[in-house]
Amino acid sequence: MLDPPRRVGRAALYDDYHFSQLRTITQLLNRGFNSAHIAEFFASMRQGADLADILGIQRALLGPRADGYPEGVSDQATPQDGGPASVGQHVIDIDPAGSEARKLIESGLAEMRNGRVVCLDPRIAEILGRTKDHLLYVRALLQICDSTRNAIDGLALAFLQALEQCVEAKLGDEHVLRGSEIDELERITQDYRDLWDRVVSDRLSESLRRQQSAAISRYTTGVLSEAGRQ
16 A cells, blocks of 8 residues: 655665655544555555545645645646646656656656656756756756665665664664554654755755865866966
């Protein structure tokens, strides 16, 4: 019933949204729903059926998604039949049959809907909305994905190792979790995630600032030298 985890090698990575789904399953079972009903509920959420009702249930039981998708992100995308935009839609103006569209969909950043490429990340959609040359930005986005994949997977594995060491230090490496300890484990996981996000984000921003300043300095020096020779 859970959403598939993200795979990194042989490891399966679950996040706080999966914890929310587990809590929801428990709540629905306690309310008399059977596993078939719960599976249908999650399937309906994934397929977008009866969207208004599903979103209401999701807010009540799950809370907002950890990936930051708001409800009704964009009014820029409309299906070809002229109907209202779906949640999180933002049409990307590129060839749906092109290699860029295929790679974008394979990366999980877009979907094909009604013959159009639709961005799934509202933050990326906002950036794309600043330019008329979507293809240029999409190519840059794909380059970023390709060039950072290995580094990001390495960071994720390092995070898991740090988290495992923390849990083992607190509970022991062969400890069997009791029901009352699941909430504490979730809190520890979220705290570690917040610490990791903050440190990595701050250090990446600082490194980008230094590298960008150095690149601009080299470029400016080169331009001035060329002008001096002329």
